[in-house]
Amino acid sequence: MQIFGVDIGGSGIKGAPVDLGRGDLADERFKVLTPHPATPDKVADGVAEVVDHFGWQGPVGITFPGVVTDGSTVRTAANVDKTWIDVDARALLSERMGGTAVTVINDADAAGVAEMEFGAGRGHGGTVFVLTFGTGIGSALFIDGRLVPNTELGHLELGGHDAEKHASTKVKDDHDMTWEHWARRVQKYLAHVEMLFSPSLFIIGGGVSRKAHKFLPLIKGIKADLVPARLQNNAGIVGAAMQATKEA
Structure with a gap:
């Protein structure tokens, strides 16, 4: 089974389809530079560009470099623009990708989940x-x-x-x-x-x-x-x- 993953970082936005059976990328990842200032609209455009690069149709999981509550609301934004605070990231990113089903999770939490399931924490x-x-x-x-x-x-x-x-x-x-x-x-x-x-x-x-x-x-x-x-x-x-x- 493949699902698309996107990782929003302070310097780059990168993503690829993921083979969830192997816990590894199913294709070479594609990356764009994180815009500066990293406002919600500009970052959402970058995420859409990464997903569109693969012509992906289906659910997308997205990391965010800050606290995300209830899988949607951004509470902190240390390394992106402060206008992210209190934004419904799930709604914004879904809308930017034409209504695609989106989930949002803190970036380190996402990395941890993967390492505990498939990596050094298994x-x-x-x-x-x-x-x-x-x-x-x-x-x-x-x-x-x-x-x-x-x-x-x-x-x-x-x-x-x-x-x-x-x-x-x-x-x-x-x-x-x-x-x-x-x-x-x-x-x-x-x-x-x-x-x-x-x-x-x-x-x-x-x-x-x-x-x-x-x-x-x-x-x-x-x-x-x-x-x-x-x-x-x-x-x-x-x-x-x-x-x-x-x-x-």
């Missing part, structure tokens, strides 16, 4: 975090395999600032940090989350996960197991498609 009980490092830091918390939605722990205070302003991949790139320097920042963030929640497993996702060998071995003193996401930066697309199936 079969793990207890407390598990999937953390996505990119423009910001996304978090997905699972208790015995069940998602606790919209945790948004990239906004924990760390050193007087949002953690994602201290340890996201964007911060690394903007300041041209070495892997060693950035790994120390990630370590400080993980230690803070570990102090609060005592998880048994951290799964590190986002685009940087494909370079996990460059920084994960540099992180010391974390008691939880620390592993890269197996689905890497496709996890959000896969999880969005999974959510679309659940709500169909």
Whole structure:
């Protein structure tokens, strides 16, 4: 069975049909740049462009980089335009695609759902975090395999600032940090989350996960197991498609 998934990020909007039997993309993903400012109308146009690229007809699952309540209403918008707040994203995106059935889920939650079903979290009980490092830091918390939605722990205070302003991949790139320097920042963030929640497993996702060998071995003193996401930066697309199936 195939369902279409779209992942809205701070820098790009990417999507593809997803083979839900394998938990993998059924075709090479297509990406457009996230518009700036990333207003609802402009982002909706980008999502429609990604879906139209494949000539897709059918349900579409879509991630959003912020809190989404009741599968529709946007409550936060840290890395897109603030005019998203209180928008009915499901209605807007469905209308832009001619009435297509749409589901909307927090981006890190989508990545987490996919990793727990098909990736590094498969079969793990207890407390598990999937953390996505990119423009910001996304978090997905699972208790015995069940998602606790919209945790948004990239906004924990760390050193007087949002953690994602201290340890996201964007911060690394903007300041041209070495892997060693950035790994120390990630370590400080993980230690803070570990102090609060005592998880048994951290799964590190986002685009940087494909370079996990460059920084994960540099992180010391974390008691939880620390592993890269197996689905890497496709996890959000896969999880969005999974959510679309659940709500169909």
